Amino acid sequence: MSRLFPEVADARREAFWRQQERRRQTLGQPCCTQSNMSWSLIDMEGDFCVVIHGESDCLNCFFHHNGRRAVDYYSTRLSETQLVSGHTLEPLRHLLQLLATERRPAAVIVLGTCPVEVISDPFEPVVHEVSAATGVPMVALRTHGLTLMRLVECQDWLYATLAGLGEPPEQRHGVNLIGLPPGAASEEARQVLEAAGVTVNGLYPNQTRFDAWQRIHHATHSFVVDSSTVPRLTEALRSGGQQVHDVPVPIGLYQTGRYYGLVGDRLGCTEAVQAATAAVARAHDDAWLALKARLTGRVVALCIRMLKTHRTDLLAYEGLGPLELLRGLGMEVVVLVQGPPEARETFRARLEALGHADLRMEVFRGPWELGVVATDVGADAVVCSDVARKVVEEAGLPMISSSAWRPFYAGIPHNLELLAGLADTWA
Ligand code: SF4
Numbered sequence: 001m002s003r004l005f006p007e008v009a010d011a012r013r014e015a016f017w018r019q020q021e022r023r024r025q026t027l028g029q030p031c032c033t034q035s036n037m038s039w040s041l042i043d044m045e046g047d048f049c050v051v052i053h054g055e056s057d058c059l060n061c062f063f064h065h066n067g068r069r070a071v072d073y074y075s076t077r078l079s080e081t082q083l084v085s086g087h088t089l090e091p092l093r094h095l096l097q098l099l100a101t102e103r104r105p106a107a108v109i110v111l112g113t114c115p116v117e118v119i120s121d122p123f124e125p126v127v128h129e130v131s132a133a134t135g136v137p138m139v140a141l142r143t144h145g146l147t148l149m150r151l152v153e154c155q156d157w158l159y160a161t162l163a164g165l166g167e168p169p170e171q172r173h174g175v176n177l178i179g180l181p182p183g184a185a186s187e188e189a190r191q192v193l194e195a196a197g198v199t200v201n202g203l204y205p206n207q208t209r210f211d212a213w214q215r216i217h218h219a220t221h222s223f224v225v226d227s228s229t230v231p232r233l234t235e236a237l238r239s240g241g242q243q244v245h246d247v248p249v250p251i252g253l254y255q256t257g258r259y260y261g262l263v264g265d266r267l268g269c270t271e272a273v274q275a276a277t278a279a280v281a282r283a284h285d286d287a288w289l290a291l292k293a294r295l296t297g298r299v300v301a302l303c304i305r306m307l308k309t310h311r312t313d314l315l316a317y318e319g320l321g322p323l324e325l326l327r328g329l330g331m332e333v334v335v336l337v338q339g340p341p342e343a344r345e346t347f348r349a350r351l352e353a354l355g356h357a358d359l360r361m362e363v364f365r366g367p368w369e370l371g372v373v374a375t376d377v378g379a380d381a382v383v384c385s386d387v388a389r390k391v392v393e394e395a396g397l398p399m400i401s402s403s404a405w406r407p408f409y410a411g412i413p414h415n416l417e418l419l420a421g422l423a424d425t426w427a
Contacts, residue, residue, distance in 0.1 A: 033143040035058075035145075036151070038064070046106070048109065049105045049108045050073050051075070086121075089122075096108065096130040114144045127140040139161055141157070159232070175219050175222065176222040178223065179229070185408050192260065195276040197269065201216070216237070217237070217242070220243065222245070224246060227246050251324075252322070253412065256407070281409060295419060300382070301373075301379035301382045302320070302334070302383045303383060305337055305347075307403070318354065329419060335359050337364070
C-alpha cells in the first residue's frame with residue numbers, strides 16, 4: 001500500500017487497530033483530527049473558506065451546518081470510484097479554482113481526510129499550485145482520523161497554521177494575551193494593561209475573528225498561559241521575533257495577582273500595573289475572608305484529564321487552573337486523575353514536574369467510578385466535567401463544573417458564588 005505513510009500500510013493489521021484504540025484512550029481524543037479542526041473553525045468570524053478533501057460523510061462527523069462559517073465549508077465529495085481509481089486531484093483543483101475566482105476569500109484551509117490518506121493522495125502540491133496561480137493564500141493540512149494526537153496538540157497545530165497566514169509586520173507594537181478563557185471577564189486584562197499604558201494587540205485563541213490571527217505577529221511580546229500546550233504557536237511567535245512569556249491561569253486572587261505581576265515585570269511597568277489593579281484587587285477582600293471561614297478544612301476533589309474540549313485554558317497545566325483558588329480559600333485539594341491505573345506513576349511524575357509533589361492524588365478509570373473514589377478520599381465536594389454530574393450527585397456530593405470558573409478580578413464574585421453554593425449544601 002503506502003510507501004509514504006507506513007502507518008497506512010499497517011492499517012490492514014488487527015494489531016494496528018488495537019494499538020490505535022489504546023493510544024486513543026490514553027490521549028483521551030474524542031473524535032478525529034479533521035473533525036476537531038473543523039469544529040474549532042466553524043464559529044470563527046472572518047473571510048476564509050474550509051475545504052474538506054475526501055468523502056462527503058467526513059462532513060457529518062461534526063455539525064457542519066451550525067456556526068458562523070458553515071456557509072463557507074466545502075467538500076470535494078469524492079466517490080468510491082474516484083478514490084479507487086486515484087482520480088482525486090482534479091475535483092480538488094476545480095473546487096479551489098472556483099473558490100478563488102468566484103468567492104475570492106482572504107484564505108482557504110484544506111483539510112485532508114482518511115480516504116485520501118489511505119491512498120496517499122498527494123494533494124498538497126495542488127493546493128500550493130492553485131494558490132500561486134490565483135494569489136489566494138491556501139494551506140493544506142493532513143488531518144485525518146488515522147492521526148491521533150492530544151487535543152491540545154491539535155489546537156496548537158491549528159493556531160500555528162492560523163498565525164502562519166498572517167503577514168510579517170513592518171513595525172511591532174503591543175502585546176498578545178494567549179490562552180485566556182472566553183468571555184467578558186478576560187477583557188479586564190485589556191483594560192488594566194491599557195490603563196497601565198500597554199497596548200493589547202489581541203486576546204487569543206478565544207478571539208473569534210480570523211483577521212485577529214493575521215495580526216498576531218504585530219506584537220512585541222506574547223504572554224501565554226502554559227506555553228507547553230502550544231509549542232508550535234510559541235515557536236512560530238519566537239522565530240518571528242517576539243518575546244514569549246509563561247503566565248498562570250488567572251483564576252482567583254493569587255493567580256490573578258501573579259498574572260499581572262509577571263506581565264508588569266516583563267514589560268518593566270510593574271508600578272503602573274499595580275496602580276491600575278489596586279482598587280479591583282482589594283474589592284473582594286471581605287467576601288473572600290467570609291467565605292474562607294466557611295470553607296477552611298473542607299476537602300475538595302479536583303478532577304483532571306476528564307475534559308474533551310477545544311479550550312486550551314481548561315487543559316493548561318493539566319487542568320489545575322483552579323487549584324490555588326481552592327487552596328487560597330483554605331480547602332484541602334485531592335487531585336483525581338482520569339486514566340488507566342497503570343499510568344499512575346506517569347501522572348505522579350507530571351504533577352511533580354508542575355511543582356505539586358505535595359498533592360494527594362488518586363487515579364480513576366472513568367466517570368462511572370467517580371462517586372466512589374471521591375467518597376473514599378473523604379471529599380466534601382467535587383470539581384469535575386459535567387459528564388460526571390449524575391454520578392457525583394448520586395454519591396450525595398455537591399459539584400462545580402470544571403469549565404465554570406471565570407478569570408481575573410472580574411471573575412471573583414462569580415467564583416465565590418459557586419463556592420458559597422457548596423457551603424450552603426453543608427449547612
Ligand atoms: S473518515 Fe477519517 S477523516 Fe473522515 S470523519 Fe472518519 S475519521 Fe474523520
